[in-house]
Amino acid sequence: MEKYQKILAVIDPTTDNQKALKRAVELAQKTKATITAFLSIYDFSYEMTTMLSSEEREAMRQSLINDRHEWLKELINDINHPDIVINSEVVWHNRPFEPIIEQVLHNGYDIVIKGTHEHDKLKAVIFTPTDWHILRKCPCPVLLVKDHQWPAHGNILASLNVGSDESEHQSLNNIITEEAVNLGNLINGNVHLVNSYPGTPVNIAIEIPEFNANEYNDSMRQYHHQAMQEHAVKFGISPENTHVMEGLPEDVIEQVSTELDAELVILGTIGRTGLSAALIGNTAEHVIDKLNCDVLALKPDGYQSPLQE
Known part of the structure; x- marks a missing residue:
């Protein structure tokens, strides 16, 4: 059975160009999924009267x-895919991310698809607070999409952390790679893996004069290269489709995705909440801010959304 059977497509009330719904239809054509076009609306003035x-x-x-239901019906009719079932749902809520996650929790959606906003001047993508909340708190995969096609033989880039011994990271590496291979088969794409590793901490080189920075860098590089090859072999991914580079994850992933002209970057979000999320931020979020392509964010096994508590 195909993986994506129930898709929640988040509708943008500010535009008639529904990128998320278009991408949901593309996916549903391949998986025979049903789609729910979901719209959350709120008008503060109505509450204050x-x-x-x-x-x-x-x-x-x-x-x-x-009124919005009628508008949604027209949008759905315009798509005109008689073989795909598209339902619609409109709710009144002042925090749009909450009803999206509640829909996932109550109705068991396999993936949430949401459009992102492009900044005309910067040509970069702007992520709204709603995007960040969904990325952090949604228990199922979240696909943030731009306005472009997924051509056959395009590149899918899976971002890993192969240098970590932590079981959560190792499990997430497997989840991310499985998802990349699955999507690669589904959309006829080429799967690439990327991993970054830190360079020599400057303070060590200064504080310990006999510390050999070159030796340290060589051993780090070898360790990460070997870990990457062992991981790639498990999933039948060839060595030339693996990329291991020194640097910050957000810089390395952006560089490799630009070089490959990737259609999609897949990464894991650990889903921190509360103070640690505000202070530390999340590597995934730094990465996503720099990317100009679709992004699929996955959670570790057993992840529980704060909205389940």
């Missing part, structure tokens, strides 16, 4: 929801 009774407010809300 003290002159109205709660019944009148509810009627106004319902009227707006019905």
Whole structure:
């Protein structure tokens, strides 16, 4: 059975160009999935109108929801794929990420697809607070998409952390690579693996004069190269499709994805919440900010969304 059977496509109320819905249809054509086009709306002024009774407010809300339902129906009809089932759902909520995650938790979606905003001047992608919340807290894979096709024989880049002994990282490496291979088969793409490793910490070189930085770098490089080859072999990925470079993950992944002109980068998010997320940030988020292609973010096995608590 194909992996993606239930797709939640997040609708952008500010545009008629629904990138997420288009990508969901592309995927559903290959997997025979059903799609739910999901829209979360909220109008602060409706909540603040003290002159109205709660019944009148509810009627106004319902009227707006019905109006958006009609708009969604037209969008879906325009797509015109009679072989694909596309349902629609409109909810009233002032924090758009929460009902998206609640939909996943209650209805068992396999993937959430959401469009990203491109900044005209910078030609970069801008991620909204809603994007970050979904990336951190959604228990199923999240695909953030741009407005382009997935051509056959395009490159898929899977970002790994093969140098870590931690079982969570090793398990996530397997999840990411399996997903890359699965998608590679699905869209007829070439799978590449990338791994970055840190260079010599400057303070060590200064504090310990006899420390041999070149030797340290060589041994780090060899260690990561070997770990990468062992991992790639398990998944039948050829050595020329592996990329191991010194540097920060966000720089290395951006460089390799640009060189490959990757259609899609797949990475893991550990899903920190609370203070640690605010202070440390997440490698995935630094990476995503720099990328100008689709991004698929995956969680470790057993991940529980804070909204489940």
